[in-house]
Amino acid sequence: MRKVIASEMLSVEGFMEEERGQLDWFVQDEELNDYAMKLLDSVDTIIYGRITYEVMAGFWPYAQGSFAARTNELQKYVVTGTLKETPWGTWNNARPLSGNLAVEIERLKKQPGKDMVIYGSGSIVRNLTEHELIDEYRLIVNPVLLGKGKPLFGVFSGQIHLKLNEAKVFPSGGIALTYVISNSSRRLEKG
Numbered sequence: 657m658r659k660v661i662a663s664e665m666l667s668v669e670g671f672m673e674e675e676r677g678q679l680d681w682f683v684q685d686e687e688l689n690d691y692a693m694k695l696l697d698s699v700d701t702i703i704y705g706r707i708t709y710e711v712m713a714g715f716w717p718y719a720q721g722s723f724a725a726r727t728n729e730l731q732k733y734v735v736t737g738t739l740k741e742t743p744w745g746t747w748n749n750a751r752p753l754s755g756n757l758a759v760e761i762e763r764l765k766k767q768p769g770k771d772m773v774i775y776g777s778g779s780i781v782r783n784l785t786e787h788e789l790i791d792e793y794r795l796i797v798n799p800v801l802l803g804k805g806k807p808l809f810g811v812f813s814g815q816i817h818l819k820l821n822e823a824k825v826f827p828s829g830g831i832a833l834t835y836v837i838s839n840s841s842r843r844l845e846k847g
Contacts, residue, residue, distance in 0.1 A: 659791035662781045671805030681800045685828040705777035706736040717745025729743040745767035758787040799829035
């Protein structure tokens, strides 16, 4: 079965975006770029929420480089209740995904293919976390304190135990933490 991987850039406090929605605080270096490319090469599908899709579709179809080329060629699903069409430049590979999110993601996980990745799209990550449909969390902690912002995880019932699979420190000071669901107990308590 295909895995769903949530790949998220975070501040030290766990914010995924600054209070005004700014993302200019991300730190990048060559090793982090290589790490991101390796993840992108391991998947065949990207899942975006509507807001993240609108930001990404305005940039990546016209960007240069290997990351842009790979992003543009992959199948994309846009979780939306409002968009009927999801164009992606000259590519015909972005589809709206509506209906019950958990049911749709379970269906996609059962299809043949490589793993799927979610970039940004905090509400989708929270929803799929609640439904235990994320198999791996790749959290890239940036060396910055934002003070205020949008947290990745909101409140949900119960606990989900994670196991640290990998930790990688980048020259920029960022740290990539890869967590998987603990085999001993997926969910200890449901409310």
